[in-house]
Amino acid sequence: MEEVLISLKTKRSTDFQLPADSAYYQILLFKGAGSFQIDFTPYHFSDHTILFLSPYQHLQWLSPEDLEINVLEFHGDFYCIEYHKKEVACNGLLFNNIYLFPHITVPENDFHEILALFRKIGQEKDACDWCSTAVLKAYLQLILALCSKEKNNQLQNITPDEPSLEDIAKFQDLLEQHFLQEKGIAFYAAALSLSTNAFSKKIRKQFGKTPTQLLQDRVVLEAKKLLHLTNKTIKEIAVALNFEDEFYFSRYFKNKVGVSPAHYRKAVGISIVAK
The missing domain is CATH 1.10.10.60 (Homeodomain-like)
Known part of the structure; x- marks a missing residue:
């Protein structure tokens, strides 16, 4: 069963017009400008964006422009955020933080680096007869660590009055x-x-x-x-x-x-x- 606990999909933003319940953590990569709503709170985005969703958060796309979205989903049984928080330092930073925005804007090079790791997971999944759970978890852990590092860097650069x-x-x-x-x-x-x-x-x-x-x-x-x-x-x-x-x-x-x-x-x- 474990092989179904992580998946990679490519969707269009129009697929998110209605809230979709999911028991999975989700990481979404997309580029463009517009807005979306999570649990009835609106957010705006621009350029190269990474969005982090926890289980049973409701996402509704508000922008009319149809964008391509790369979606990586994983279940807590496959990779427990709390259990691995020391390795990736993302518990409460990328997911489940009520005080922070659920998305970040990243430089184009970083965006493509993370997208390449998405694709490596997809390639490993395609070789389903022999795909390695350890390899999939290693790719996921690297993605989370890179995202956590980028979000932490951005938080340190915020200088409110x-x-x-x-x-x-x-x-x-x-x-x-x-x-x-x-x-x-x-x-x-x-x-x-x-x-x-x-x-x-x-x-x-x-x-x-x-x-x-x-x-x-x-x-x-x-x-x-x-x-x-x-x-x-x-x-x-x-x-x-x-x-x-x-x-x-x-x-x-x-x-x-x-x-x-x-x-x-x-x-x-x-x-x-x-x-």
């Missing part, structure tokens, strides 16, 4: 500390000595999302981690996330992700980290 940076960093720290208990934005606005209106405008300008969206994204991210990385029951996860009961948690999760926690766990699997 200092007062804004201080507030944003404080908000992120507060959210990480209190998202399970404090699910209203008034708490975070008051901690920054801002009105809720000024606070909301500042956060939306920085992240392209409202504070409420970020709070909900953080809860959902924690739920996904617990479902994938632990053997906790749905009831235990609901308690850990401070929900009234497992049924309310299941409704909340399905509303945000599109599938129930039980379905998500079955599709994505329980990581080797939990075993």
Whole structure:
């Protein structure tokens, strides 16, 4: 079964007009200019772009131009991001980070270098009678490491104004500390000595999302981690996330992700980290 847990496809951007649920991590390479929407948040892109999607994220293409997209998909059973985070340093940088854009613009040479590795995976997959899982994982690990390095370089070159940076960093720290208990934005606005209106405008300008969206994204991210990385029951996860009961948690999760926690766990699997 392992040979079906990684695949390479070439699609047209018109194929992404409707959200498509997938239990796979996806890396998309394309060039051009336009916009797309992920989980109802719009993003703009230009030039040579790499986009990173986690399981059950919803992608909708907004641009009318039909672009060619190279899509590499892999399942957590094939390559566990959490288990290999030391090797590729991409957990939370390329995938599952609610504070960062899900895509990067890369120089043309780097784009073609990563595209060449995509094609090597495709060639290895075509030789299905004798393809090596170790070789496929090595190519994938190199792709992730190169992407992680490029994204980290770009983050280090960002120089926002200092007062804004201080507030944003404080908000992120507060959210990480209190998202399970404090699910209203008034708490975070008051901690920054801002009105809720000024606070909301500042956060939306920085992240392209409202504070409420970020709070909900953080809860959902924690739920996904617990479902994938632990053997906790749905009831235990609901308690850990401070929900009234497992049924309310299941409704909340399905509303945000599109599938129930039980379905998500079955599709994505329980990581080797939990075993």
